[in-house]
Amino acid sequence: MQVDIIKCHGSGNDFLLIDEISNDYFFTEEQRAVLARALCNRSSELGADGILFVMPSNSADARMRVFNADGSEASMCGNGLRCVARYICELQKKSSAVIETMKVNLSVNQMDELFPNVPTYQVEISPVSFRLKDLPLNLPQESLRNEMIPSLSDQLRFTALAVPNPHLVAIVDAEQIHSDLQKQLSEHVNGPNDLFPDGVNVSFVKVLKDGAIYVRTFERGVGFTNACGTAMSASSLVTYLNGLNEKEKPIDVYNNGGKVCCIIHEQNGSYSIDLIGNATYVYKAKVYVDWVDVDHFQSGPKEFFEEEATHFEKLQNHVKEYLSKYI
Numbered sequence: 001m002q003v004d005i006i007k008c009h010g011s012g013n014d015f016l017l018i019d020e021i022s023n024d025y026f027f028t029e030e031q032r033a034v035l036a037r038a039l040c041n042r043s044s045e046l047g048a049d050g051i052l053f054v055m056p057s058n059s060a061d062a063r064m065r066v067f068n069a070d071g072s073e074a075s076m077c078g079n080g081l082r083c084v085a086r087y088i089c090e091l092q093k094k095s096s097a098v099i100e101t102m103k104v105n106l107s108v109n110q111m112d113e114l115f116p117n118v119p120t121y122q123v124e125i126s127p128v129s130f131r132l133k134d135l136p137l138n139l140p141q142e143s144l145r146n147e148m149i150p151s152l153s154d155q156l157r158f159t160a161l162a163v164p165n166p167h168l169v170a171i172v173d174a175e176q177i178h179s180d181l182q183k184q185l186s187e188h189v190n191g192p193n194d195l196f197p198d199g200v201n202v203s204f205v206k207v208l209k210d211g212a213i214y215v216r217t218f219e220r221g222v223g224f225t226n227a228c229g230t231a232m233s234a235s236s237l238v239t240y241l242n243g244l245n246e247k248e249k250p251i252d253v254y255n256n257g258g259k260v261c262c263i264i265h266e267q268n269g270s271y272s273i274d275l276i277g278n279a280t281y282v283y284k285a286k287v288y289v290d291w292v293d294v295d296h297f298q299s300g301p302k303e304f305f306e307e308e309a310t311h312f313e314k315l316q317n318h319v320k321e322y323l324s325k326y327i
Contacts, residue, residue: 001025001288001289001290001291002286002287002288002289003018003025003035003286003287003288003289004018004019004023004284004285004286004287005017005018005039005046005284005285005286005287006019006087006281006282006283006284007046007048007281007282007283007284007285007302008052008083008086008087008279008280008281008282009079009083009226009257009278009280009282010078010079010080010082010083010227010229010260010277010278010279010280011079011226011227011229011232011255011257011258011259011260011277011278012225012226012227012255012256012257012258012316013049013079013080013225013226013227013228013229013257014048014049014226014282015048015049015050015051015052015066015079015080015083016039016040016046016048016050016051016052017051017052017054017083017084017087018051018052018053018054019054019087019091020053020054020055020056021054021055021056021062021091022091027053031291032051032053032065032067032073033067033071033072033073034071034291034294035051035067035289035294036050036051036067036068036069036070036071037069037070037071038289038294038295038297039051039287039297040068040069041069041295042069044295044297045297045298045299046285046287046299048069049068049069049219049222049225050066050067050068050069050074050077050080050221050222051066051067052064052065052066052077052080052083052084053065053066053067054084054087054088057099057100059100059105060097060098060099060100060105061088061092061094061097061098061099062084062088062097062099062100063099063100063101064077064080064081064084064099064100064101065102066080068219068220068221068222069221069222070221070222072220072221073102074102074165074220074221075101075102075103075164075165076101076102076103076125076163076164076165076230077165077228077229077230078123078125078228078229078230078232078233078275079227079228079229079277080229081099081101081106081108081123081229081275082108082121082123082229082275082277082278082279083279084099084108085097085099085108085109085110085121085123085279086110086119086121086279088108089108089110089121095109095110096108096109096110099123102164103127103164104126104127104164106123106124106125106126107123107124108121108122108123108124109121109122109123110122111276114259114260114261114276114277114278114315115259115278115311115314115315115318116311116314117307117311118278118280118308118311118312118315119278119279119280119308120276120277120278120279121276121277121279122274122275122276123229123274123275123276124272124273124274124275125163125229125230125233125272125273125274125275126163126271126272126273127163127164127270127272128161128162128163128234128237128270128271128272128273129161129162129163129164130143130144130145130159130160130161130162131143131162132144132160134162134164134166135160135161135162135166135196135198135200136166136196136197136198137160137166137168137195137196137200138194138195138196138197139195143160144158144159144160145159145160145241146158146159146238146241146242147159149195151194151195152185152188152189152195153181153185155176155181156170156172156176156181157170157171158170159238159241160200161234161237161238163230163233163234163237163273165201165220165230166196166198166199166200166201166220167200167201167202167203167230167231167234167235168189168196168200168201168202168203169203169205169231169234169235169238170202170203170204170205171205171206171207171238171239171242171244172204172205172206173206174206174326174327176204177204177206177214177216177327178327182202182204182216182218183218183224185202186202186218186224187218189202190202190218190220198220199220199221200220201217201218201219201220201228201230201231202217202218203215203216203217203218203228203231203232203234203235204216204217205235205238205239206326206327207239207244208254208323208326208327209326210245211245211249211250211251211252212251212252212253212254213235213236213239213244213245213251213252213253213254214253214254214255214323214326214327215227215228215231215232215235215253215254215255216255216256217231217232217255219231225257226255226256226257226258227255227256227257227258227260229260229275229277230275232253232255232260232262232275233262233273233275234273235253236251236253236262236264236273237264237271237273239251240264245264246264247263247264247265247266248263248264248265249263250262250263251263251264254319254322254323255319257316258277258278258312258315258316258319259277259315259318259319260275260276260277260278261274261275261276261277262274262275262276263276278312278315280305280308280309280312281305281308282304282305282308282309283302283303283304283305284302284303285299285300285301285302285303286299286300287299287300288300
């Protein structure tokens with residue numbers, strides 16, 4: 001089987017995008033998982049954090065399904081949604097669209113460039129839930145906001161929320177950012193454990209200054225990633241809830257892959273988040289898959305988007321220089 005792919009990324013969180021609207025591909029559920037494990041393997045010719053399947057929708061301009069590198073399906077992916085937003089807006093020649101995700105249809109919009117010559121899109125992150133059963137998190141209470149989990153850590157206070165995929169967020173200092181604490185906690189809650197039966201994304205957040213934070217995330221099904229869009233959105237909301245940032249004002253969110261901007265909205269006690277950042281194409285290629293032996297797929301020549309890479313590298317250098325002052 002021949003499959004056309006586009007390698008793309010949001011803040012260095014990289015994906016392989018497969019268009020099922022323009023092409024008559026058919027994948028079984030098992031094939032989607034198998035394909036993600038094979039193509040996303042970092043030791044293969046391609047490698048990525050996941051696959052974005054862009055599909056027809058009966059209720060929106062397109063449907064997005066996200067499969068992580070381990071073959072599991074994510075309910076939502078903010079960085080991936082920006083890439084899908086760009087692809088659909090360009091495909092359908094429009095500046096805004098609605099994308100169907102696992103839980104809800106979400107609005108996406110082309111925006112002014114976050115950094116010179118870097119394609120930028122805004123996506124809506126919602127719904128937001130603090131109910132522990134929505135993660136799920138097994139504790140004898142309904143929610144967890146800036147509280148300790150004694151069995152997990154005697155140092156940190158956590159907030160648990162689903163946006164709609166599950167996140168556990170802690171505000172930390174520079175010393176904790178540089179320690180092994182996040183790795184140890186994340187591996188524990190994403191392995192066999194009594195708290196998170198389905199695992200959880202774990203983010204450490206360092207406040208840099210008013211309106212600016214740094215987020216590092218251990219992503220469920222992926223591990224440490226350059227950035228996680230829903231994690232940066234959830235982390236921004238947590239800083240607002242702790243009085244460290246304001247709603248309706250841009251929050252610059254720095255990460256190991258670059259930078260995004262988040263804006264918190266609140267209406268009648270409900271929250272949504274605007275996630276604004278790059279949607280960058282790396283290359284396009286054809287992949288040849290034999291379902292009998294998917295791990296030994298073959299990739300054709302890669303056609304690189306060199307100019308996009310150059311402009312994004314300038315953004316990354318800017319971010320590294322900025323973070324060197326604070327972390």
